[in-house]
Amino acid sequence: MSELKPIFNALWRSKTGALLLIVQIAVTLAIVSNAAFIIHDRVSFLNQDTGLKAEDLFRFNLYTFGKNVDIAKQQEIDETLLRAIPGVADAVVINQVPLSGSGDSTNFHLKPTPQQSRGARAAFFMADENLLNTLDVKLEDGRNFEAADVVYSQGFDKTANVLLATRSYVNELFPDGDGLGQTIYLGDNPFKIIGIIAPMKGPWLDDEQADNVALIPQVMAAPFKRVLIRTEPGRRGEVMQQVEKVLLASESERVVSRITGVDKLLLEQTSQDRLMKNMLLVLITVLLLVTALGICGLALFNVGRRTRQIGTRRALGAKKSDIVRYFLLENTLVSLIGIVLGVGLALAMSDVLMRHYSLPRLDNWFILYSLAGIYVMGVLAVYWPAQRATLISPSIATRSV
Template sequence: MSELRPIFNALMRGKTGALLLIMQVAVTLAIVSNAAFIINDRLTYLHQETGLQDQNLFRFNLYTFGKQVDIRQQQEVDETLLRNIPGVADAVVINQVPLSGSGDSTSFNLKPSPQQSQSERAAFFMADEHLLNTLGVKLEEGRNFTAADVVYSQYYDKNAAVALVTRQFIDGLFPAGDGLGQTMYLGDIPLKIIGIVAPMKGPWLKDEKPDNVVLIPQVEGVAFKRVLVRTEAGRRDEVMQQVAPVLLASESERVVSNIKGVDELLATYNSQDKLMSNMLLVLICVLLLVTALGISGLALFNVGRRTRQIGTRRALGAKKSDILRYFLLENSLVSISGMILGSILALAMSDVLMRHYSLPRLDNWFILYSLCGIYLMGMLAVYWPALRAAQIAPSIATRNV
């Protein structure tokens, strides 16, 4: 450690380059640690379990324009036709499609409006007694809908009396854990909770509580419908090709459109998050490369500037390993100084991102990982210039410039 003082003096004589490198390391650490944390957060989000069989589900729109068509009767015919297609596990007409980024949500209360009471917001899906089976979600407690529970309405002139809910929702509305069999209210409409289903996501993964889902046995008699179909594993593409011909053969005065897999809808919904993660990954790579080049460049500059000094040290008995250690230690001092400043900048940047973009607070482990990574990268970047310095012969000290 007797080399620390001469190293410090040498850095002070060329302090501009050292200060610039310290700032570069600091900025790199601040950005890399926050970017890596955001990427990890997005990857966790993108790979979360949905509770649904995304690969076996698809949806399509069905618009009937025939004036003489009995909408309710035709709907029952259509669902029967779909369920009879080879490879179809089940199918329902539904108000909204899970994981699509578009849906219906509202607050459910313990007392009817306008009374004030405990409430919990949730996405809700409305369909007949085939809904749970079409979603492929298991019933954990209570009972499923029956045909007698299903209400067919026209512009909500009738309302269902029961509902199924997810565990997260019922625990939020009934913290005591006694929600099964209790009554909740949608506005002033009472809904008895008859069953609890396995965890599943609603239409939005970015929702504050994406697992809050309520299933209601109600079907609206309207000309425009969304239809959800679950197929047997590996047969979805085959079934999707048969949907339009089968339905149009039954009733030609309508349009079948927007046939898409639920996993495709989810991919579109998550496309911006994937793009952001890829861009941040590229940014990290570029910053690390630029910083490595800066460290290596400064080391090469110092080797060229101190050639005679290094030759003199070699002539006085310094070993190659001493010269190598000198430059590695010099780089360590610069890198550690930059990393101390960078850690402060990383926390400050995290606070700004948290306030303005609602991102979670930076985990300190990501600062530590970034510190280790940047330090190791710095050592590798300076090793070749340091090795080059160690090869300088003692005779260089006696040459004339």
């Protein structure tokens, strides 16, 4: 370490370039560590398991404008027709589409209103007894809906009285884990929890309670409805092309629209997150590149400025490896000072991001990874100029000034 002292002294005596580089390294570390942390956070968010095979699911809207159409009856016909299309695994008319980014949620409580009791919010999907199979979500405990459980209504004039729910939701209402078979209330309407289903996401990925999902066996007859179809793997494209023709053949006074894969809906829902991730990646890349160029540039400048000095050092006995070592140590010193400042700056930046943008606290590992990365990048950036310095002949020391 005693070698660092004269290098530090030399840097201190002509400090402008080194100080600029120290600031650049500190800022780079602060931004890169925070950006890497946000990217990691977004990648985890984007790669989370939805519990659904989005690539096999698609949805569409069906709006019936014919005045003489029996909506409820036509709905039954439609479901039968759709389930008969080759390649369709199952289909349901549904109130909202999972992973679509829009939908409804509600609070169920342990006691009917107006009594005060524990409550928890959940996204709720309403469809007939084919819902679980259409979603292709496993029943972990209890039983699935039966045809007798399904309530057909014009609105909320009557409601179902059973439901299925994810375990995370049931456990939120019943922390002791004994929710199966219990009754919960939506207003004063009772719903008995008859089954626990495997984890699945509701309509929103970025919801704090995205895992809280309830399935209700109820179908409301209305001119406008959404339909969710699951196809056999790899057959979604061909089924998507047929649905409009099949449905219009049965009843022409209606419009089929927005035939869209659920994976595409998911992509639309997460487009901002992917954009942010990509922009931060570009930012990190550019910053690292600029810093690497800064380090390389300063080293090259120093090689040029110190040509005679390097020749003199060689004349006094420095081996080529000593010259490389000198530049690496000099860079290490600059990097270390920049890194120390950068760690403080990274934590301060994280604090600001936490307070103003509700981001989680920066994980210290990201600072560690970033500083290691920046240090290694600095070593690589300085290596080429250092190698060039070794090509300076010691005989330059005797050339005239």
